[in-house]
Amino acid sequence: MYEFQEFENGAALADALTVEVAGALAHTIRLHGKAALALSGGKTPVRFLEALSRYRMPWNDVVVTLVDERWVPETHERSNAGLARRHLLKGPLSNIEFVPLYRPVPTPEEAVAEVNRVIADLPLPFAAVVLGMGEDGHTASFYPGGDNLAAANSPDCKAQVMAMNADGAGEPRITLTLPLLLAADEILLHIEGAEKRAAFEKAVAGDDVLEMPVRSLLKSEKLVKVLWCP
Numbered sequence: 001m002y003e004f005q006e007f008e009n010g011a012a013l014a015d016a017l018t019v020e021v022a023g024a025l026a027h028t029i030r031l032h033g034k035a036a037l038a039l040s041g042g043k044t045p046v047r048f049l050e051a052l053s054r055y056r057m058p059w060n061d062v063v064v065t066l067v068d069e070r071w072v073p074e075t076h077e078r079s080n081a082g083l084a085r086r087h088l089l090k091g092p093l094s095n096i097e098f099v100p101l102y103r104p105v106p107t108p109e110e111a112v113a114e115v116n117r118v119i120a121d122l123p124l125p126f127a128a129v130v131l132g133m134g135e136d137g138h139t140a141s142f143y144p145g146g147d148n149l150a151a152a153n154s155p156d157c158k159a160q161v162m163a164m165n166a167d168g169a170g171e172p173r174i175t176l177t178l179p180l181l182l183a184a185d186e187i188l189l190h191i192e193g194a195e196k197r198a199a200f201e202k203a204v205a206g207d208d209v210l211e212m213p214v215r216s217l218l219k220s221e222k223l224v225k226v227l228w229c230p
């Protein structure tokens, strides 16, 4: 199920998303002393990450990771970890705990066992996961046509992370799996622009999760908060 919130512009959306995420983190820290946050990459999150980086809260009690990663080193312009470092993990947040998904080995398949162990050691469930969506209906690295899509996007998946290879993905990927995302206390989907709004409308109008993998979240019993601006 989902709840759709529309914002006037990207700045208003970024501020509202920051308040949602910070609230979820603060709540979990109050209850458990430590909170985990999983963020998306791509182009959309820049303004939100900048707003979050300015937010004052007990960041030393937070561990940050990613919902997915492109199999490139952090120095590569397409690295999701690089994006988080440039726009969130800076200034007073430079030294907070960050768990990247990339490892310097040729393929995600060679790293997946180790990354699974590291993610399983986080203070789970995530206090919040912030997802994005492509116009093809992918979210995290659940790509239409992905070799591990059916397994990673299944509510029965036992792994925390899986490798993903898909024609539309640009490079090999590693992704958190559906049960881990759905277990989060707050699930937020951040989309911007008319094309993504149209893709979202198409996603909610259909049921085939292999065609548009974001449907697995939107049609689940967990509440997904969708934040959109033109």
Ligand SMILES: O=C1O[C@H](COP(=O)(O)O)[C@@H](O)[C@H](O)[C@H]1O
Binding pocket: 039, 040, 041, 042, 043, 044, 045, 067, 068, 069, 070, 080, 131, 132, 133, 134, 135, 139, 140, 141
């Ligand atoms: O490749 C990815 O794409 C999606 C959407 O990215 P955007 O550039 O259209 O905002 C993103 O959510 C995901 O984390 C990323 O790896």
